[in-house]
Amino acid sequence: MMGARSTAALADPAREHPAAFAIMLGGACAGVGFGVEALAWESHFFRDRSLHVATAACLVAVASRGLVARGAYRLLGARGPVVAWRALTGGALALAGYHLLRLDHMLGSGWSFFGWFRDLWECEPEAFGVPMAVALAAYVGARTSLPSRGRVRVELALSALVAVALLGVAWRRAAEVPAITGYIASLPAVGVVPPPTHRIAWDRERQDEPSTQYTDHALDGLTVRRFEFPHRGQCAVVRLVAGEDAPTVMPARYGLLRDCEGGVVRRDAARGLYVLVRREGDYPDVLPLEEPSRALRSDGTTRRAGEFRDAFTVPPGWRWASAALAAAGAVALAASRWTRRSLRATGTWRQGTLRDDGTIALDGSATVLTCPYGTTLVPGPVVILGAVEASGEGPFRGAPVPVDRDAVRSGLVADLVAAQEAASDAGEACATAAFAMAAAPLAAAAALRLLG
Secondary structure (H helix, E strand, O other), X not given: OOOOOOOOOOOOHHHOOHHHHHHHHHHHHHHHHHHHHHHHHOOOHHHHHOOOHHHHHHHHHHHOHHHHHHHHHHHHHHHHHHHHHHHHHHHHHHHHHHHHHHHHHXXXXXXXXXXXXXXXXXXXXXXXXHHHHHHHHHHHHHOOOOOOHHHHHHHHHHHHHHHHHHHHHHHHXXXXXXXXXXXXXXXXXXXXXXXXXXXXXXXXXXXXOOEOEXXXXXXXXXXXXXXXXXXEOEEEEEEEOOOOOOOOOEOOOOOOXXXXXXXXXEEEHHHOEEEEEEEOOOOOEEEEOOOHXXXXXXXXXXXXXXXXXXXXXXXXXXXXXXXXXXXXXXXXHHHHHHHHHHHHHHHHOEEEEEOOOOEEEEOOOOOEEEOOOOOOOOOEEEEEOOOOOOOOOOOOOOOOXXXXXXXXXXXXXXXXXXXXXXXXXHHHHHHHHHHXXXXXXXXXXXXXXXXX
């Protein structure tokens, strides 16, 4: 039977530091996030794979859950790890909002057409909102009591369901259309527009004059007219269509002018998209080839990648990183379940006292045990895990009964039970956070109709 001793596992508000806890967790979130970005800038690993540094930082955080637990325990006691992971779950929701903001910016940008992919891997200044949200959630959580286990498990089930569903939808979508970074390259080429054969000068005084100098390039069922602006060293390219008057004069209007480079013309016949790809690589230069009536509009409207979102989806790096986070959540959940199952054996645990002579006296029993060799326990309350041979007979008559080294723990039974329960709860909270982190980028993509 367990001893009727009191437990030291109850929360002690005098030893908790909510403000320091919030600052520590928010600062760690910012440090890991921008630390990963600093590493990303040193190589092409992230940009070549369109792997967002925020998701990689989430993987680092989940992989460091032991460090998170120790730091949170020191500042907030036994419930600290649970509060920490619940705060990071709130940060995952903020991260979903950040991804939504950056993806919408990339799809709706009028000054870049399929050429600005840094939003797919790099953190912009708005990302500071995520560690701020984590710090705020940590402070609020530290000042309030923990929710019921029923609510925690509902949140866990919901986050896991959303993450798995989004991953399934994302993989199905990837089997149908290319990633946004590979969409233009997947289009068939219809020909090549060569660069000008002569150098075009620049004259500040006459740079705003319209152009009447042009050359036509006949490709596979397509004619492209390139106007050269001799006084500013730039060109404007349009696509001629049947039934529409071909312009012979082109104004020097911002949005039409580009450097006079050649390139490959590609088309998406199903969507009526024609593009001139002048440069590929980290910062591609893709110019939509408009018919003259659209190119000469006075309202300044230009093509946006979001107009063709039904033709592409998120990069593979986003899916694989989310899958890795979901797997990490499953591992944390399995560890929590194993810890919870180990509590079933508490009925066999025995409370005892380690005496100065190295023997252990069991509470409510005349049995005396030998403290195992190699332990670093100090005299005081101890717990014996598992059943004990209570015959009172050791290998020699009258000697103390030996006990396995791994079966002895310092403290009270109630303390060990509380620690195990806290560890199990922290594992479930960690799993919830990992699933929410996995869902964050895919939820933003789904909201913008990039997953179908």
